[in-house]
Amino acid sequence: MTRFWTRLCVVLTVILGVNYVAWRWLASLNWEAWWIAVPLVIAETYSLIDVMLFGLTVWNLKIRKPPPAAPDTATVDVFITTYNEPLDLVMTTALAAKDIRWPHSTWILDDGNRPEMRELAESNGIGYVTRGADWTPDMPRHAKAGNLNNALMVTSGEYLLILDADQIPEPDILDKTLGYFNDDRVALVQTPQYFINVPADDPLGSQAPLFYGPIQQGKDGWNAAFFCGSNAILRREALMQLGLVGYVKATEKSVRRALAASRSAIKKARRSAEAENPLVEQMLNEVEAATESAQQELEAGASLSEITYRVRRKVDDAVRTLVAADFSALQSDLEEIAAMELAHVGESGVTTVASDAVDRMSGRDWSPLGALESVHAVLDAISVERTDEAQPIMPLATISVTEDMATAMRLHALGWKSVYHHEILANGLAPEDIKTMLTQRLRWAQGTMQVLLRENPLVQRRLTWGQRLMYFSTMWSYLSGFAAVVYFAAPIIYLTLGILPVTSLSFDFFIRFIPFMVVNQMLFVIAGHGIPTWRGQQYSLALFPTWIKACTTAARNVWFGRPLGFAVTPKARQSGGPSWSLIRPQIIVAALLALAMVVGVLRLLSGMSEPLGTLVNVAWVTFDLVVLSVLVKAVLYKGFVPEELAAPEGPESPERPERPEERNADAV
Amino acid sequence: MQFSYEVRDTYAEVKGVGRLNMVAAPKLREVVAEVVAGGSSRVVVNLAETDFMDSSGLGALIGCLKAARQAGGDLRISGVQPQVKMVLELTNMDRVLTAYSSAEEAFGND
Numbered sequence: 199m200t201r202f203w204t205r206l207c208v209v210l211t212v213i214l215g216v217n218y219v220a221w222r223w224l225a226s227l228n229w230e231a232w233w234i235a236v237p238l239v240i241a242e243t244y245s246l247i248d249v250m251l252f253g254l255t256v257w258n259l260k261i262r263k264p265p266p267a268a269p270d271t272a273t274v275d276v277f278i279t280t281y282n283e284p285l286d287l288v289m290t291t292a293l294a295a296k297d298i299r300w301p302h303s304t305w306i307l308d309d310g311n312r313p314e315m316r317e318l319a320e321s322n323g324i325g326y327v328t329r330g331a332d333w334t335p336d337m338p339r340h341a342k343a344g345n346l347n348n349a350l351m352v353t354s355g356e357y358l359l360i361l362d363a364d365q366i367p368e369p370d371i372l373d374k375t376l377g378y379f380n381d382d383r384v385a386l387v388q389t390p391q392y393f394i395n396v397p398a399d400d401p402l403g404s405q406a407p408l409f410y411g412p413i414q415q416g417k418d419g420w421n422a423a424f425f426c427g428s429n430a431i432l433r434r435e436a437l438m439q440l441g442l443v444g445y446v447k448a449t450e451k452s453v454r455r456a457l458a459a460s461r462s463a464i465k466k467a468r469r470s471a472e473a474e475n476p477l478v479e480q481m482l483n484e485v486e487a488a489t490e491s492a493q494q495e496l497e498a499g500a501s502l503s504e505i506t507y508r509v510r511r512k513v514d515d516a517v518r519t520l521v522a523a524d525f526s527a528l529q530s531d532l533e534e535i536a537a538m539e540l541a542h543v544g545e546s547g548v549t550t551v552a553s554d555a556v557d558r559m560s561g562r563d564w565s566p567l568g569a570l571e572s573v574h575a576v577l578d579a580i581s582v583e584r585t586d587e588a589q590p591i592m593p594l595a596t597i598s599v600t601e602d603m604a605t606a607m608r609l610h611a612l613g614w615k616s617v618y619h620h621e622i623l624a625n626g627l628a629p630e631d632i633k634t635m636l637t638q639r640l641r642w643a644q645g646t647m648q649v650l651l652r653e654n655p656l657v658q659r660r661l662t663w664g665q666r667l668m669y670f671s672t673m674w675s676y677l678s679g680f681a682a683v684v685y686f687a688a689p690i691i692y693l694t695l696g697i698l699p700v701t702s703l704s705f706d707f708f709i710r711f712i713p714f715m716v717v718n719q720m721l722f723v724i725a726g727h728g729i730p731t732w733r734g735q736q737y738s739l740a741l742f743p744t745w746i747k748a749c750t751t752a753a754r755n756v757w758f759g760r761p762l763g764f765a766v767t768p769k770a771r772q773s774g775g776p777s778w779s780l781i782r783p784q785i786i787v788a789a790l791l792a793l794a795m796v797v798g799v800l801r802l803l804s805g806m807s808e809p810l811g812t813l814v815n816v817a818w819v820t821f822d823l824v825v826l827s828v829l830v831k832a833v834l835y836k837g838f839v840p841e842e843l844a845a846p847e848g849p850e851s852p853e854r855p856e857r858p859e860e861r862n863a864d865a866v
Numbered sequence: 867m868q869f870s871y872e873v874r875d876t877y878a879e880v881k882g883v884g885r886l887n888m889v890a891a892p893k894l895r896e897v898v899a900e901v902v903a904g905g906s907s908r909v910v911v912n913l914a915e916t917d918f919m920d921s922s923g924l925g926a927l928i929g930c931l932k933a934a935r936q937a938g939g940d941l942r943i944s945g946v947q948p949q950v951k952m953v954l955e956l957t958n959m960d961r962v963l964t965a966y967s968s969a970e971e972a973f974g975n976d
Contacts (some may be wrong), residue, residue, distance in 0.1 A: 351929070354888045354922070434888055438921030442957040445928060450961060501964040504930065507940050511976065582962055583932045590927045590932055 201259065207721040209251035214714040215246045221710050226701050231691075235699035238688050241681035248678070249718055251671035256412050256725040258664070259417025262619065265377030272376055274302035274431075275355030279345055280363040281309045285318060287627075288363045292324050295361060298688030300372035309345045310790050311394075327352060329588075337588040342427070343601035346594050350437065362428040364627040365391070371623040375431050378617045385436030385614035386606060387626060388414065389429045389621065393628035395838040400730075401831045402635045403737040404628035407729040414618040420664035423618035424672070425606035436614050440605070441593035443612065449502055449582050449590075456579035457496065460489040463572040472570060484516035485573060488709065491578065502582050582849070593731050597652045599762065600645025602607050607653065607669055611660040630831075630837040633777055636744055643676045643748030644755075644762050651756040678738055679745030686742075686787050686822055689815040696807050736828040743783040776833045788826050791819045869897045874890075877973045878906035881942075883915040887925035894923070898930040898941070907939025910972040914945030919953050927963070942972040 219242055228235045257592055276295045279286045288306060295304045305325035308315045319326040327349045333339065340347070346360070357379065361367060375387045390410035396402075415424050423433070464486050473480050492509045496502075584590040595604035606616060629635040655661060655669035691697050700707060754760040778785065795816055802812045867890035871880040878901045886894065887940040894911075901909055911927065913919070927943065934941040946954070954960045966972040 214942070351925075354892060356888065435921050437926050438888075439957055442921055442924055442928070442959055446958040446961050501960070502962045503942075503963050506937075542911065581935065583935050590928045 200727070203724050204256055204259065204721070205806040207724050208257055210717045211253055211714070211721050212250055214710075215249065218710040218714045219246045221706070222700075225708065226474075228697075228699050228701050231697045231699055234684075234688060234691050234768045237684045237700045241684040243676065244681045248671075248674060249721070251667060251674060252413075252725075253721065254664075254667055255416035255420075255671060255722075257416070259725070260419035260618075261415065261417045262418070263616070264374065268300075268372075268380060268381055270375035272300075272357060272379070273355045274300060274357045274359060274372060274376070274693060275353045276302050276303065276304045276359045276361065276367075277307050277349055277353075278361050278363055279307045279309070279342055279428075280315070280340075281345075283363040285312075285315055288315065289322070289728075291317055291361060291366050292319065292365055293322065294366045295359075296322070297369050298325060298359075298367055298372055299369045300376065302359070302372065303353070305349060305353060307345050307349045309339075309342075321384060325353075333588040338586075338596070339588075340592070340594075340596040340601075341594050341599065343559050343592075343594040343605075344588070346601075346794055347441075347589065347592050347596075350434070350441075350593055351589060351591070354445065355436055358434060360430050360432065361427055361624065362626065366626070367429075367624045372431070373625060375619055378619070379431075379433060379617065383613070383615045384617055385433045385609045386423070386425050386616040387431045387619055388423055388426055388616065389619045389623045390414075391426060391429055391626055392624070394625045395627050395630065395840075397838060399831075400733050401828070402632065403733045403828070403832075404635070406734070408726055408731050408734055411620070411729055412727075415620060417668045418616070418618040420668050421615055421662070422610060422665040422668035423606075423616040425602040425616070427600070427602035429624045430602075433614075436609055436612070436717055437593035437605075438591070440595075440608055440612060441591035444592060444595075444608075445584060445590050446502075450585060450856040452579055452584075452586075453502055453506060453582075453842070456576050459492050459579075460485070460573075460576045463570075463576045464489075467570040467573050470570065477520055478570070480520055481517060482570075482573070484520075484663075485513055485577070488512040489576075489580070506580050506582050509577070512542075513577060522750045555783060562630065597643045598648035599641055600649065603646060603669075603672075604649045604653065604783045607649065607655060607658070607661070610665050611658050613660070630835070631777075632780055632832045632835065635832070636741070636780060639741060640744050640748055643745055644752045646673055646676055647749055647752030648756055649673070651752060675738070676745055676748060679742040679749065681738045682742035683746075685739070686791065689822070690790055690794040690820040692811060692815045693801070693807075693819065695793040696801065697700065698811060703814055733828070736825045739822075739825045740784060740829055747775055778833055781829045781833060784826055784829055788823060791822055791826075795819050869893060871897060873901075873904070873906050873937060877908040877910055877969075878904075879910050879912055879969045881912045881915065885918040886913070886926075887918065887920045888922035891922040891926035894926045895929050895933075897898050899933060902933050902937045902939070905921065907934050907937035908973055909934050909939065909941045910966075910969040911947050912939065912969045913943055913947065913950055914968075917947055917953050919950045921953070921957060922943050924953060924957060924959055931963075940973075942966055944969045944972045 219239075222239050223241060227239060270622045276298060278288065278292050278295060288308075292304060292306055298304075303325055305327050306315065306319045308319075309329070311328045316326045316328075328349050329339075329345070330352070333344070333348065340346070357376065359367070359372065371389070375389065377383050378387045391406070392410070393404050396404045414423055467473060467482055468479070473482065488502055488509045491512075492505050494509070502865075578585065582590075593605075594601045595608055598604045610616065629638060637842050649655075649669075650673040654754045655666045655673070658666060663667075686701055691699075751760075751762050755762050798807070798812050798816060798819075802809060867884035867886060869880060869890075871878055880894075880897055880901060882890070882894065884890070884961070898909055898911070909930070927941070929952050931941040936955055943963055944966040945968060951960075951965065954963065954965065966974075
């Protein structure tokens, strides 16, 4: 029955929303003030699309029944990922993981490589994994994705339960979830992330009841439930398949690129000074012949290992032959010299070139080819070893700092299914100070934008349209920072300058706007089953500087290769007084809003503006201020104090990714 | 899964009997590492009696290929059974590895 009402609300929201926004575009734009009128109508359109995507999500809300029992033979590795979390925190989780009832192996994946951690793990009978020898310092580490990829190579369970260091699992977490994998196309089961160190009023907006509820259940309905990095069970086979497909793709791409680059590298080398040496010239000819025949073989469909092996062999053989010839010439020169000088020197003997010198000088680094760096680089790249990564198979995606979302999308594109299991089976810790919270939200937003810019879901042909839109929906929600700026600016402009972006605040406006707003809010109430969503709505507007920064830094990163520039989140609560400087842009906006309100009232009193416009905009400003007020609470928040005195030690706030998709239901 | 190997004139043959899955994958890696460390970097993995392979098994083959190449040699596969052939195609791994019909043939022409 709820489904009927939800869908009715969605339909009404779409009809009334399109009716309103279309009227805004076609009949109500104040072109004289286009510089605010156009941004505002764009922001409103943005919000309409946002709510439509939410509607699409909850349209297919899936409420699952418990799965059947899993076969006893199912083997599981439990991975606890850590980098620098306090040892006792990690051990609490690890010991809880060890107590999970389903037979399994527990592993601590310690990216901090701490001897004390190893000792603690081993003395408690828990496996300990750290990066292997292949992860040399010149290889990209890929943070958590790299940590997991490394562990996948040294363990062998059929399924992997992934836990962040601060997510304490329930003993029955596997009993309740493994059965979903009886469907052998299921690759992922995600359970909610819930935080136990959050007071009822949730000042930092840590809980994400809308995301770990209707949004994930809705995505599940489209077979697009997301992987959220922790509290999830994955099928090893699916991940490994992803790794293999990625490996083949990357290898083929790099071989093609190297072959294409070889022509210009050889041309360039021919112009260099070294090429005057006839030996080098001959070598270049050999390299050219080898890469050209490799190109032909590639087009003919030969396997990459054969092609690359042959290039290597041909080049190495040619180099060897030429170097040997050169050395024998040298040898005969030496002999001639020796013969000439024999009379003078007497029994000094003939100098000989050591036989291993030929081998040495034929090595790629030593031969004259080694001096031609561009050619050298091209030859190195014609390989199947994926020399730019520590290990050839990288199952978890490394294109984003949110490897989870990117990985899930690729799994879906390979035709795997995902499940959202709506039951709290692990209890985590949320950040307890605004600084840590902001760092996390930024990181998550940046990662999401990286995925959008690198692998836009809308053009992934192997995803269904439902799946594409589910991924796009989350990405779209992160553009809200730009809309928020407009929503703050428009009432300020009216109250201080008297410029209205709408032609008139007439009956025409209210008759279209109010029904849309009402049905929109009803949609959230019905779809959310009365879940508290206000905190989420506040944060999605109030953190506008974070969202904007995420978009700009991610774009710079993807398009221009600049670093994202995020620091590792500090684990302990930040000490010191309230950090107002973290929300400076919001304080400025709030001051401007308050000032505009005063000016607006003065203008009204002096007859410079009309009552209705002032009233609407004062109400709007008040709403904006109430939204922003959440940050005052956040800055002043001193960390979690349990109601029953149970927390003797200083509270920890480990890194927790947040789902910021707790949506803003605002249009205007 | 049982592995055995034999060093021939120009290559070493590693034989796997049974299922090359996630449990056997690390073992294959160890065996090939041992062979390569013993000085035979030209390795044929004979799969004639491997009746099942999963993605972890294939992943291990890639790891072994890397090890052999870094030692200056190569790793090839032979005697691929229908299920293994299917897995190779499913993951596009047939773009990377050529399946030779027999171990002798794998290094036959070089």
